[in-house]
Amino acid sequence: MDKNLGFEAISREDVKNKYTSPLAKEIYLPDNDENVILVCDGTYIYIQKSRDYVFAQRTFSMHKHRPLVKPMPLVTTTGKFYTQVVTCVNWSFIMFIMYSTVSI
Numbered sequence: 001m002d003k004n005l006g007f008e009a010i011s012r013e014d015v016k017n018k019y020t021s022p023l024a025k026e027i028y029l030p031d032n033d034e035n036v037i038l039v040c041d042g043t044y045i046y047i048q049k050s051r052d053y054v055f056a057q058r059t060f061s062m063h064k065h066r067p068l069v070k071p072m073p074l075v076t077t078t079g080k081f082y083t084q085v086v087t088c089v090n091w092s093f094i095m096f097i098m099y100s101t102v103s104i
Helices: 012-017 022-028 053-059 092-099
Strands: 066-075 081-087
Touching (some): 053 066
Antiparallel strands (some): 066 081
């Protein structure tokens, strides 16, 4: 699975050159060719309440009033599935990816 999914499976240059649509390049990158465009889309998947207290506490949503996980696929603008991020209610990992200086 490491060959097909994840940050190491597709190089940044391939994402930029092969998997970015011309329309996305025209709209979002008119002058800058260094950036990469990825589409992030999240949803909720409701799960059964766990007997494990720590897991139950991490997956319980105060907003939805039930346990859930939040999968969020990262997809290129041409539809190539890049990677999958699954979080519990805490979005700190997503914020780390968005605002970190780690280059993908």
